[in-house]
Each structure stands twice: as structure tokens, then as C-alpha cells.
Amino acid sequence: MEGNRKFGYCRRLLPAGKGPRLPEVTCLISPLGCFSLYEKILDNIEERRQVSTTAVFTFLKAIVANPFPKPGRSVQVRAFSARGGEMETVTFTRPLDSRLEHVDFSILFSTLPPRKIIQLFSSMLMERRVILCSSNLSLLTGCAHALLALLYPFEWQHVFIPVLPGALIEFCCSPLPYLMGMHPSLIPALDEMETMEEALVVDLDKKKFVKKIGDETSILPSKLFQYLEHTLGSPAVTSEYQKPSGKKSSTSRADEIITNTFMIFFVYLYGDYRQYMKKKADGSIEFAKKEYEKKFSSKSIRRVSDLAFYIEHKCSHHSQLE
Structure with missing residues (x-):
């Protein structure tokens, strides 16, 4: 295994028709993290699946026949329309930088207080082992991706498994740095592992640390820690994430504050x-x-x-x- 990271883009849908039907899942595997582009592809697949599987396969063949666009560029795909037999042109655009486009910081900051988030961030800077636990799949994956986004413009170069199946829990014994997510029912099994002393385990459902090393608040200088805690806990951030989901903008002021705060942090240290x-x-x-x-x-x-x-x-x- 080369250790290259791959992304899975999934869409679950119920095929059109009457009577009992089983749901289907479409999963696209790619080495590239372009969430908006693949989301549009899945939208087109779902639209055509309501017509027939033939319409889906014809559309996929048309996509595969085109080269993947470079960052900031677009590709136009000619395919039969899902609404009729006429040909149509569908444009797919790849963002210049897609590392933050899929991130929803509100999930993370609505789950944990800034102080705990900074401790998680500090542990990841030290390239330690971090495990997130939640019975809510969307919460688990959302918090994991948001944590990685806090490292921007750096990237997490180590193991990243948003959802670890119980059958693979022995992966947690790896001495390498990692960020993993799992169901909280697996926490007791972690207690039985001898190599888990130097891991940070967070129960997102209970909003608390299950395991920690003990120095998480002292990794960063106190002034930097206080700066992050003060800015991330400001009303401009907390009030935005307390709004009903329907009133939130796709790119909120709070998201900008969070991104800029950590960018300033990195510029101060490494500029x-x-x-x-x-x-x-x-x-x-x-x-x-x-x-x-x-x-x-x-x-x-x-x-x-x-x-x-x-x-x-x-x-x-x-x-x-x-």
C-alpha cells in the first residue's frame, strides 16, 4: 500500500417507481478532494437515475471521456438530458483551492467549546494520535473535516479515517500519528489497548475528553492560547452558530473569522x-x-x-x- 489518500463521494436515493423498493447508493472514488464538483456530478446522476440506469451509465461514459479539469478550469460534457432525448451541455468547474469548500465549522463549534477545540488543534500540530467518537455519523465526519481545515494552509499528512469500522479497531494501536472517528461503543475496547496512553480520545456526544495526555493546554504559549480562545469565543462566532440552520449563509462571517484567526496564528509562528x-x-x-x-x-x-x-x-x- 502506498498510503495515498482517496475520497469517496456518496449519494443514497430511492429509485422511482411504485411498491416496495430498496434504496441505492452511488459512490464515486477519487484521489482528489473536489466536493462541489463531485456533488454536481451526483446531482446529475440522481436526476438521470429517476429515468433509468441506462441514462446514468450513458452520462458516466460521457464524463469519463473528458479529461479532469485543472484547478480553476472547467470541462463541458455533452450528454442526453434527463428530461428528454435531447442532448445538453453540462459544465463542471474545479475550484482553484477546494480544501475549505466542504467544511462546516458550525458543526465543530456547536459541539465543543473553543478551549477544547484549541487543545485538539494543538495536539494535531504536535502530530499526535486523535480519536473522535460519536453515534451521529454526520457529526463525526463533520467535526473531523473541520479539525483538518483548522490546519490550513498546512495539510494533515498522516492517517485520516473519518469512520473506523469496529472490526478494524486494532488500527488504533498504530504508533503513527492519526485522526480517526468511531462509534462511542468502541471506547471500552480502547481502554484494553496498552498503547493508548499517548492518544487523545474525545466523546463528541458527551462533549468531553475520555483520554488525554495532560499537557494539551500547555503546548501553545499562554498568550497564543488566550488569543485563540478569546477570538473563537467572541459573540461574532458564537451568535452566528446559534442561528437556525435556515438562516445561516453558505459562507458565514463566523467561518471567515475562524479561518482568518488560524491563518494569523500560523503567520505569527512561521511567516x-x-x-x-x-x-x-x-x-x-x-x-x-x-x-x-x-x-x-x-x-x-x-x-x-x-x-x-x-x-x-x-x-x-x-x-x-x-
Whole structure:
């Protein structure tokens, strides 16, 4: 296994007709995270499925015959209309950056208080093992994707399994960093595993930590922690997520505040990282970690120097390319 991440886009529907019928599920597998584009494809599939399976397969063949659009570009697909026998042109556009397009921060921030979210965020920066538990599938996957989005513009490079089946619970024994989701009925099984001491387990239904290492509030310097907690707990965020779902905009002011808050956080820590990328005699690039640590006056920020792996392993690669 190469460890490449793949995305599954699913749509469950009841075929047209009378009498008892079994629901069907359409699942599209792709290495690309383009939620809006694949959602539109599923919309077209569902529309044609109400006519016949032949209409679906004809449409899929037309899509496969076209190259996948590059970021920011569109592709036009000619296919028979679902409403009749005439040909129609359907346009599919791929966003320039689709990493945040599917994220609903309201799910996460309506479930956990800012303080707990920051502790989860800090643990993920330290590349630890994190397990989310919920009996609600939408809540579980929504919170998992929202947590990953907090790392933007960085990406979680490790194991990510939004919903782990009970039969695969032994995956939790992996020493590698991961973010996994599971049903809370599996929590007792985690207690029996010897290697779970250094994992953060969160019960989203009960809004509490089931297991934690104990240093989650001290990973970030106190001033940065307080900045995040104050901003994320402001009325501009909390009041927006208390609105009825029908009154929320697709991209709310609260979403912008959350995204910008974490962007400012990363800029403060890593905005000048290029100054600390030193070229060695052999031409390779090295991150000057000690020089980087000296720029901070607070001793507590030294803990964040461990986060330099984010720079050393992810940013140095880009510098070499340049």
C-alpha cells in the first residue's frame, strides 16, 4: 500500500417507481478532494437515475471521456438530458483551492467549546494520535473535516479515517500519528489497548475528553492560547452558530473569522520561516531551528519549536523546488 489518500463521494436515493423498493447508493472514488464538483456530478446522476440506469451509465461514459479539469478550469460534457432525448451541455468547474469548500465549522463549534477545540488543534500540530467518537455519523465526519481545515494552509499528512469500522479497531494501536472517528461503543475496547496512553480520545456526544495526555493546554504559549480562545469565543462566532440552520449563509462571517484567526496564528509562528532556511555546502537546505527559537522572547514558545517539524519537513521541500 502506498498510503495515498482517496475520497469517496456518496449519494443514497430511492429509485422511482411504485411498491416496495430498496434504496441505492452511488459512490464515486477519487484521489482528489473536489466536493462541489463531485456533488454536481451526483446531482446529475440522481436526476438521470429517476429515468433509468441506462441514462446514468450513458452520462458516466460521457464524463469519463473528458479529461479532469485543472484547478480553476472547467470541462463541458455533452450528454442526453434527463428530461428528454435531447442532448445538453453540462459544465463542471474545479475550484482553484477546494480544501475549505466542504467544511462546516458550525458543526465543530456547536459541539465543543473553543478551549477544547484549541487543545485538539494543538495536539494535531504536535502530530499526535486523535480519536473522535460519536453515534451521529454526520457529526463525526463533520467535526473531523473541520479539525483538518483548522490546519490550513498546512495539510494533515498522516492517517485520516473519518469512520473506523469496529472490526478494524486494532488500527488504533498504530504508533503513527492519526485522526480517526468511531462509534462511542468502541471506547471500552480502547481502554484494553496498552498503547493508548499517548492518544487523545474525545466523546463528541458527551462533549468531553475520555483520554488525554495532560499537557494539551500547555503546548501553545499562554498568550497564543488566550488569543485563540478569546477570538473563537467572541459573540461574532458564537451568535452566528446559534442561528437556525435556515438562516445561516453558505459562507458565514463566523467561518471567515475562524479561518482568518488560524491563518494569523500560523503567520505569527512561521511567516518569516524563509529567513531560517539555510543552504549547506552540499547544496541541501536545512532549517536553522536554534536561530528560529531565539526570535521568541517567551520561554513557553520553546515548546512550539517542536512544531518546527512542520517547517523542516514540509517547507524545506518547497524551498528546494525553488
